[in-house]
Amino acid sequence: MVTTNTPDITAVRTTTTTVRDTPGYRAFRIANAFLLVVITFLTLYPFLNMVAKAFSSQAYIAAGEVNLWPRGFNLTTFASVMGDSIFWVNYRNTVVYTLLATLIAMALTTTFAYALSKPYLKGRGVLVGLAMVTMLYAGGLIPNYLLIDALGFKNTIWAIVVPGAINVFNLLVMKSFFDNFPRELEEAAEIDGMSQYGVFFRIVLPLSKAVIATMTLFYAVQFWNSWFQAYLYLNDRDMYPVTLYLRNLLAAATSTTDLGSDTVQIQANVQSVAMLLTVLPIVCVYPFIQKYFVSGVMLGSVKG
Template structure:
């Protein structure tokens, strides 16, 4: 009887702890959603928690009609798609080569790759390199520098090493070369690891802001996270209400409905939605894909 009570008490403690953890994790995002659907002047009164007191869609209307924010969303979407596809392609191709035991200098190449995970050239040398390559103020400055991920390469390589050698041998007997084996045999059966690393890479590109803040000065090339970071840092506080100032007098009179904070929260919510939509479709690959990196050669 005592053991049953102890077990029930332990389970109650575990579930209570998990509930508190879930609440602490989800509440900030939920509060941002509530603020985005609440009028700005009402939010300024404080005490807003679980539900909008003065519901409005004006915040979303302003954000979705602001060409500056729409341009940032387009740039971010293009960066995420192009950057993810190129990164997964070249990283997996690189990992496939390093997974071959007959590759001369294989361990030497791996040591060089691992060193880059701990040491870099530094911010200033990297900036000078980017400038000399004429990548400043271009879309590709957000894609090319991160096209190879050593961490993802190690996970890919570990996964490729675990594949049965008979698959490649039978393909080569049928006339396939290394490229044919990779594209026709290896890559199609690497769904779990490709899906998992694709999501990780896509989330990284979608949330990345630091590189664009350094290498890009053209406002039309800024991704949404960099633009949002500038707003948070109050560098664009005056620009955040630029839309209202350039519209009609009626819009100016309604400025108390749409405020800097309400626009900020609305932009944050919109920029988070794509990741939340994609995540459930690849969640089933996580258990198998993530554990691949823990396997040893």
């Protein structure tokens, strides 16, 4: 497999000489380690608090006694959220939208990036420019809204899965990967009589699994997390993605002006469960995919 060379940013600097640390520097290192532990804890805290609330009883949350650990442990909130059929309908929608949008996005991005990586593609400079201009200047909210309306995409799945299809940043990452694809492999296949399609589907794609996996994940996370497109274009509650379900929970809770009332506390409980179930897939795969994301970002920073 053709792999991408990005620096290992988890590596630590090793000193070759045996210079002793000064007392001042040693003090700094202790303070530094302590500070980083605090930062890490603060980063994790909102997650821990969310999990704690998801398993806590309303009474303890209302009394302001839930922080790191669940109080009044119970699973009834889970049962009630999971018993809400609309939640599962919306959850399934998110899965469908994510799969379809990622598929469309990958098909367009991969083929476009491959074509753009070929120096003999006449008009290549213009096409790259065409894509890059959209990074600098985008149409804006209102014209986009009117376009989706004019296309008749409103309240259809197409408003969700089509408009995000080419992310220019991802396109450039893929292009720079294909730019470095060994020419000899493609030439050899062409000499053997393979067409450009054959070369692309049977030689290039199988050898580009790493970058394809990375880009697929980039897109999938983006589509999984998106809510605003749905908020803007969908009217039908049965079509909402789960992020919009969650947004409506939050909106319902905050529109109550009296924040001390019981309804809000129930919401806090339910919110946590819905949030937890929404982030769960991402948190579960995150440890395994993290390195792909990191290398993807670094690839993108390589000019060209």
